[in-house]
Amino acid sequence: MALGLRSIGQVLAILKPDFDDVSISKIRFLESEGLISPERAPSGYRRYAESDIERLRYILHVQKNHYLPLKVIREHLDMMDRGQEPPPLGGPGQGAAPAVDGVEQAAALASQSRPPKRAIRITRRELMELSGLSEPALAELEKHALVVPRRGTIYYGRDALTVAVISRKLAAFGMDARHLRVVKQAAEREVGLIEQAIAPHLRRNPSNRTLPAEVMQLVLHAHAALLRSQLPQ
DSSP: OOTTOBOHHHHHHHHTTTOTTOOHHHHHHHHHTTSOOOEEOTTSOEEBOHHHHHHHHHHHHHHHHHOOOHHHHHHHHHHHHTTOOOOOTTOTTTOSOOOOOHHHHHHHHHTOSSOOSSOOOBOHHHHHHHHOOOHHHHHHHHHTTSSOOOTTSSOBOHHHHHHHHHHHHHHTTTOOHHHHHHHHHHHHHHHHHHHHHHHHHHHHOTTOOSHHHHHHHHHHHHHHHHHHHHSOO
């Protein structure tokens, strides 16, 4: 093997401490999408240079912490290949966003008074790659309407990705789609409560578009506090 080049197994060992969801199949998927192009030895085996590893590290970082779809990541990489700086990930003047996993991202989103401004639009295949879910696990979530495409499209959004990530993490504790149905039913009841509470206010002021999100935030905080109060201290 040429000096400084590593096998895919060695690359996996380097990245695994920082990205526990990475796998050989995921690295090969990113190559099939044209995001990385490792050298090929005469035997056909992939050989990764340090630049390939850093490129992989960037891809995995923006997938895990910023939920960027592959199309946007490809645009960022093209800019980097041309010697340009990609757009700041944390928004203008804010720098990169702090590293958080899917569960922490969901909690951060739940604490906002407004929906996130930047929507995401990913395919079913990208959803599985980003969340780490298997095809059977995703199919089970879809069967119970826990993960659904954005209305009127075949693409999935941020909420679908968040549920998929959380579902994979909860599976380690023996919780599957049947248990998440209970959470969905509770959410549906809370939505009904919110709609009933804000209806008279919206009739008086139909232009108040922030009211549903504001009330949702209050209900979410109450929900989280009540859950904590029921857990052993």
